Amino acid sequence: MSESAIDRLARTTPSGISRRVSGLSDRAIAWIFVTPTILLLLAVNIFPLIWTVRLSFTNFRVNRPGEAPEFVGLRxxxxxxxxxxxxxxxxxxxxxxxxxxxxxxxxxxxxxxxxxxxxxxxxxxxxxxxxxxxxxxxxxxxxxxxxxxxxxxxxxxxxxxxxxxxxxxxxxxxxxxxxxxxxxxxxxxxxxxxxxxxxxxxxxxxxxxxxxxxxxxxxxxxxxxxxxxxxxxxxxxxxxxxxxxxxxxxxxxxxxxxxxxxxxxxxxxxxxxxxxxxxxxxxxxxxxxxxxxxxxxxxxxxxxxxxxxxxxxxx
Structure with a gap:
């Protein structure tokens, strides 16, 4: 019987990593796979949105990087x-x-x-x-x-x-x-x-x-x-x-x-x-x-x- 891909992966995985992974719950493994995506979304979508909201309360001009922005509230x-x-x-x-x-x-x-x-x-x-x-x-x-x-x-x-x-x-x-x-x-x-x-x-x-x-x-x-x-x-x-x-x-x-x-x-x-x-x-x-x-x-x-x-x- 030919060796399956899962069996080959299990055989080639270092024993130290294998023991650590086998001790993790399904929830923890799911978080390991989901976390990179969440971090990417935070970096690409959430952080620019928060930064835009912050800038909206200032008179910041991007063509004047040396000028300190002034807080103008809701103006x-x-x-x-x-x-x-x-x-x-x-x-x-x-x-x-x-x-x-x-x-x-x-x-x-x-x-x-x-x-x-x-x-x-x-x-x-x-x-x-x-x-x-x-x-x-x-x-x-x-x-x-x-x-x-x-x-x-x-x-x-x-x-x-x-x-x-x-x-x-x-x-x-x-x-x-x-x-x-x-x-x-x-x-x-x-x-x-x-x-x-x-x-x-x-x-x-x-x-x-x-x-x-x-x-x-x-x-x-x-x-x-x-x-x-x-x-x-x-x-x-x-x-x-x-x-x-x-x-x-x-x-x-x-x-x-x-x-x-x-x-x-x-x-x-x-x-x-x-x-x-x-x-x-x-x-x-x-x-x-x-x-x-x-x-x-x-x-x-x-x-x-x-x-x-x-x-x-x-x-």
């Missing part, structure tokens, strides 16, 4: 919460979140519902639809920047045709009223496949026997959709909304790649504004307070949403 928080420009970026972020999530859920669920119906070329179309999600934001940003150029941009010609504007001198990302929608279109194109895959997993988790029982009761397709499909897929839809909401709240790279932070402040989301405060104006203490407010906002809303999601799953 940074008060200035942020009373700053009209901050609230404008919050509104821009809320607009971006609402429309991207609404479009991605609507289109993603529709695509998942259609793909779930078996037809010829199903796998091929699924692969094609998922392709945008596999690209990096830098590639997507460059690709769509070309599409929005005045000379060759397809969207510019379509909008210019209906609005009577010369498409050769018009660009969506340069127009104050259309720039936010240009970003919404790109993010929807890129991340709708993600929502589709989650919805598809939910649709394929529904047993066929439920639909067969509904057909025996002479329930119409429309009634089956609203009383079976939607309730059973709703937890997956809510999960997709949670993931996309958190990701879009901290959206940065794609917006900068497309617009460079312009035109004006209509596309300046909270993440971009935070970057300006921290790395352009070098107001580190102020930016730390801003980051803490954003963290508390996202964490609080996500906690409430997760409780609602759990209640839906328990039904």
């Amino acid at each position: 940074n928080y008060s200035r942020i919460l009373t700053d009209g420009d901050i609230w404008l970026t919050m509104q821009a972020t809320a607009h971006f979140l609402f429309w991207t999530i609404a479009l991605q859920v609507l289109i993603g669920f529709t695509l998942a519902y259609l793909i779930n119906k078996k037809f010829r070329g199903n796998d091929l179309w699924t692969t094609i639809i998922v392709l945008p999600m596999m690209l990096s934001p830098a590639v997507v940003g460059n690709f769509w920047t070309f599409l929005y150029q005045p000379q060759i941009g397809l969207f510019n010609y379509v909008i210019g045709f209906f609005s009577g504007v010369d498409p050769s001198s018009f660009s969506m990302i340069g127009d104050v009223s259309l720039a936010p929608w240009a970003i919404v279109i790109v993010d929807t194109w890129m991340w709708t496949p993600f929502v589709m895959l989650i919805c598809l997993a939910g649709l394929r988790s529904i047993p066929d026997s439920i639909y067969e029982a509904a057909e025996c009761d002479r329930a119409s397709k429309w009634r089956q959709f609203w009383t079976i499909t939607i309730p059973l897929v709703l937890p997956f839809l809510m999960l997709a909304i949670l993931f996309r909401g958190i990701e879009n709240f901290k959206m940065f790279d794609l917006v900068v790649q497309l617009t460079g932070g312009g035109p004006g402040s209509v596309t300046e989301l909270t993440s971009i504004n935070l970057k300006r405060e921290a790395f352009e104006k070098w107001r580190t203490g102020y930016a730390s307070a801003y980051a803490v407010i954003l963290f508390v906002t996202v964490f609080g809303l996500a906690s409430i949403y997760v409780k609602a999601l759990n209640k839906v799953k328990e039904r």
Whole structure:
């Protein structure tokens, strides 16, 4: 009989270590394996968070390392919460979140519902639809920047045709009223496949026997959709909304790649504004307070949403 891997490991383990390990309880052994992960999380996540909270109560500037920071209490928080420009970026972020999530859920669920119906070329179309999600934001940003150029941009010609504007001198990302929608279109194109895959997993988790029982009761397709499909897929839809909401709240790279932070402040989301405060104006203490407010906002809303999601799953 061949020697197992466990037997070889036991045979090659030094006797001193073997005796010490054999005297440990299962709980102690578990802590030995878990402790490195806990220390790594403390170093990477918890310590920077505590340090950020500490800096938020000071006027520290990272570009002035020789200057001793002064404790300012809640002054940074008060200035942020009373700053009209901050609230404008919050509104821009809320607009971006609402429309991207609404479009991605609507289109993603529709695509998942259609793909779930078996037809010829199903796998091929699924692969094609998922392709945008596999690209990096830098590639997507460059690709769509070309599409929005005045000379060759397809969207510019379509909008210019209906609005009577010369498409050769018009660009969506340069127009104050259309720039936010240009970003919404790109993010929807890129991340709708993600929502589709989650919805598809939910649709394929529904047993066929439920639909067969509904057909025996002479329930119409429309009634089956609203009383079976939607309730059973709703937890997956809510999960997709949670993931996309958190990701879009901290959206940065794609917006900068497309617009460079312009035109004006209509596309300046909270993440971009935070970057300006921290790395352009070098107001580190102020930016730390801003980051803490954003963290508390996202964490609080996500906690409430997760409780609602759990209640839906328990039904």
